[in-house]
Amino acid sequence: MIIEEALFADAKTIAKIHRTSRQEAMPWLPVLHTPEEDIWYFKTMVLPVEKVLIAREGVHAVGFISVNQGWLNHLYITPDRWGSGFGTKLLQAARSDLSYLQLWVFQKNARARHFYSKHGFCECEFTDGQNNEEKVPDIRMDWARDD
Structure with a gap:
């Protein structure tokens, strides 16, 4: 496995991993965007401003993580690689130089x-979901380095 910084050329692959993983993990989640909108989002809103790492197995991308200003915004692994350690490795790489990180996760996930x-x-804050795009109850989780 190789973990490296994602490139703009990875936007389509990242969008596909995002969509596929979300559909498999959260079939109850409303689908609000087209695949083309997903690509646009990652190309213009995520890759230019966030630290995005991509995990590759050989030449195939199998997951990615994005963090920005203390927030873990995305961590998705292709469903066929769930439980294989890719998520753990990406999380370790992303927070290696951080002392604090927080994220939102859906309560049903x-x-x-x-x-x-x-x-x-x-888990430190539970909401009814009215402030997220999907309108699905979520939880804010946080992590702080022990040292």
Whole structure:
């Protein structure tokens, strides 16, 4: 496995991983954007301003993570690689030079909640979802380095 900084040329691949993973993990989540809108979003709103790391297995991208100003905004792994350690490796790489990180996770996403809890994140704020785009109840989780 190789973890490296994502390039603008990775936008389409990242958007596909994002869409595929979300559909598999959260089939109950409303789909609000087209695949083309997803590509535009990652190309113009994420890649230019966030630290985006991509995990590759050989030549194939299998996951990515993006962080910006203390927020973990995206961590997605292709469903066929769930449980293979790619998420853990991406999370470790992204927070290697950080002392604090927070994120939002949907309350119904038990797998993600378990993953983040296992990696030291605490559930600290529950909402009814009215402030997120999907209008689905979520949780703010945070992590702080122990040293």
